[in-house]
Amino acid sequence: MKAASLRERLRAQLADLKMPGALEALDDILSQLDGGKLPPAQAIEALLGAQIQLRNTRRLVAAVRASRLPAAKTLADFDFTFQPSIKREQLESLHTLGFIERRENVILLGPPGVGKSHLAISLAVAAAQSGRRIYYGTLADLITSLEEAQQAGRLSQRMKTLIFPSLLIVDEIGYLPITPTGAMLFFQLMSRRYERASTVLTSNKSFEEWGHIFGDDVMAGALIDRLVHHCHIVNIRGNSYRMRQHAELYTVLNRKGPDTPKRRKGQEAVAS
Ligand SMILES: Nc1ncnc2c1ncn2[C@@H]1O[C@H](COP(=O)(O)OP(=O)(O)OP(=O)(O)O)[C@@H](O)[C@H]1O
Ligand SMILES: [Mg+2]
Numbered sequence: 001m002k003a004a005s006l007r008e009r010l011r012a013q014l015a016d017l018k019m020p021g022a023l024e025a026l027d028d029i030l031s032q033l034d035g036g037k038l039p040p041a042q043a044i045e046a047l048l049g050a051q052i053q054l055r056n057t058r059r060l061v062a063a064v065r066a067s068r069l070p071a072a073k074t075l076a077d078f079d080f081t082f083q084p085s086i087k088r089e090q091l092e093s094l095h096t097l098g099f100i101e102r103r104e105n106v107i108l109l110g111p112p113g114v115g116k117s118h119l120a121i122s123l124a125v126a127a128a129q130s131g132r133r134i135y136y137g138t139l140a141d142l143i144t145s146l147e148e149a150q151q152a153g154r155l156s157q158r159m160k161t162l163i164f165p166s167l168l169i170v171d172e173i174g175y176l177p178i179t180p181t182g183a184m185l186f187f188q189l190m191s192r193r194y195e196r197a198s199t200v201l202t203s204n205k206s207f208e209e210w211g212h213i214f215g216d217d218v219m220a221g222a223l224i225d226r227l228v229h230h231c232h233i234v235n236i237r238g239n240s241y242r243m244r245q246h247a248e249l250y251t252v253l254n255r256k257g258p259d260t261p262k263r264r265k266g267q268e269a270v271a272s
Contacts, residue, residue, distance in 0.1 A: 021054025113240025
C-alpha cells in the first residue's frame, strides 16, 4: 500500500515537472529496482536518461522541421566501404562537432551521387541532436529567398535568419545558374557568417570553376578565401551511389559526362 502511494507520488511529481519520458519509464525502472536487477543509482540514471532521450528526440524533430532538411540522413547509414576516398576518421571527427565550436566550415566536393548531401545532412542532424540551431538550403533556394526578400524590402530580416543558425548547410553549389545580384547577396551572407558561425557547403565543381558559377572571378576568389580560411575540405572521388546497381551505365556516363572524377584531378583532400 505504502509502495503504491510512493509510486503515485512519484508519478504526480514527474507529471508536475513535465517529464513524460521519465513518467513512462517509471514502472519498468521501479520493477527492476524492486527485483534487485538495478542498483538505486543506476535506477535514477535510467529515469533521467529516459527523459533526456525524449527531449533530444523532440528537439531533433522540431529542428529538422524548422531547418527544412530534405531528409534525415545519419553517419550510421553511410557505407564507407562504397566510398574509399573518404577518410572515416575525418568524418567521425567532424560529427563530434568541434568544428562548430571553433566556427570552422566544411566543404564537400565531388561528382554527383557520391554522398555530399548525405554527409552534409548527417552533420546537420548531429548538430540538431546536440540542441544547435541549423538551417538547410540549396544555393539556388537560398539565393531566391534573399532576392525575394530584397524585392519585398525585408532583406535584413532574411539575412538575420540565415546568419543566426550555428550551422547553415548550402547544398548544390554549381548545378543551377545564379544571377549577379544573387551572387552578390550570397557573398554578403557568407561574409557576415565568416568567423561567426559554421557553414557546410557542397559542390560538384572544383574551386577553379567557382568563378564561372558566380559569374565573377574576383568575387568567387574573395568568397573562397573566406570560406577556406578555417575549413575542412572533404574531396570525394568515386562512383555515384545512385548508380551502384548500374555499373555499366556509370562507365558510359563517366566517359562522356561533364563532371567525371577525372576532371577533378587537381583537387586534393586538405584536412585541417
Ligand atoms: N556511401 C553511401 N552509403 C549509403 N548511402 C549513400 C552513400 N552515398 C550516397 N548515398 C545515398 O545515395 C543518394 C545520393 O547521395 P547524395 O544525395 O548524398 O549525393 P550527392 O553527392 O549530394 O549528389 P549530387 O551532386 O547529385 O547532389 C542519397 O540517397 C544518399 O543517402
Ligand atoms: Mg547533393
